[in-house]
Amino acid sequence: ALRPLYDASAHRYTGPALAPVLSDDWSGRIVSSHGPDIARDLARRFGGGRPALYPCAAESQIEAVERMCGQGIEEAAQRAGAADVPQAERAAALDTLLGTLGVLERGLGSHEYLISDQITAADVELWVALVQLDTVHRHHLDAAAVHRVADHPALWAYARRLAAHPAFGAHLDLDAIARRHHARCQGLEAAGAAVQILDWKTHTAEATAVRPQVERP
Structure with a gap:
C-alpha cells in the first residue's frame, strides 16, 4: 500500500x-x-479529546527518551549483534545498550509510566524500542547478552503492562514484524534467538480481548 x-x-x-x-x-x-x-x-x-501525549513542560524529557531509544537501544542493539563489526565494538555497543536499559530501569522504579502518571509519547517510543529489541535485535545477540538484557525486571514488567493495554497490544502485528525482519535482515542468527524475553502473543491477546467494540448501525 x-x-x-x-x-x-x-x-x-x-x-x-x-x-x-x-x-x-x-x-x-x-x-x-x-x-x-x-x-x-x-x-x-x-489531539482534541484524546490523551495528551506531549503534556506541558515534558517536551525535553520526551526528547531525551527519544534519543535514548534511538541511540542507546536501537542503534546500540544493531551494532551489538552485527556480524561485520569488530568484537571490541560489539562489546562496547552491548555496554551502551545495557547502560541505557539500566538508566530506564532506575527511572521507572515502581512507577506505572515513564515520565508522568499517564501515558505520554515517551511511553510510545520506549515500548516500540522494547518490542523491537525482543522481536528483532535479540535474534543477533548471544544467549548471555539476552539474559543480561532481560535482567531489568521493572522495565520488562512495564512492557508487559503496555502490551496488555488496548492502545498498544491490540495493534501489534508480530507476523508483520517477523516478515519484515526476514525480508530485510542480512545478519547472522545467534543463540539469543532461542531466549524469548516476553510472550508477546499472550499479552497482546489480552489487549485484543478488552479492546472496545464499536457499535455499528
Whole structure:
C-alpha cells in the first residue's frame, strides 16, 4: 500500500516501504517518514479529546527518551549483534545498550509510566524500542547478552503492562514484524534467538480481548 508513495517520492527507489508515513494526497508524495515528528503533528493538530501525549513542560524529557531509544537501544542493539563489526565494538555497543536499559530501569522504579502518571509519547517510543529489541535485535545477540538484557525486571514488567493495554497490544502485528525482519535482515542468527524475553502473543491477546467494540448501525 505504501510502495506507490515511495516510488513517487524517490526516483527508482529500491528500499523498503516502511510505516509510518505522512503523505500529501495532492502530489502522492511522502512529506515525512520520521515517526516522532509525525506523532507530534497528529497530537498537536488533531489531539482534541484524546490523551495528551506531549503534556506541558515534558517536551525535553520526551526528547531525551527519544534519543535514548534511538541511540542507546536501537542503534546500540544493531551494532551489538552485527556480524561485520569488530568484537571490541560489539562489546562496547552491548555496554551502551545495557547502560541505557539500566538508566530506564532506575527511572521507572515502581512507577506505572515513564515520565508522568499517564501515558505520554515517551511511553510510545520506549515500548516500540522494547518490542523491537525482543522481536528483532535479540535474534543477533548471544544467549548471555539476552539474559543480561532481560535482567531489568521493572522495565520488562512495564512492557508487559503496555502490551496488555488496548492502545498498544491490540495493534501489534508480530507476523508483520517477523516478515519484515526476514525480508530485510542480512545478519547472522545467534543463540539469543532461542531466549524469548516476553510472550508477546499472550499479552497482546489480552489487549485484543478488552479492546472496545464499536457499535455499528
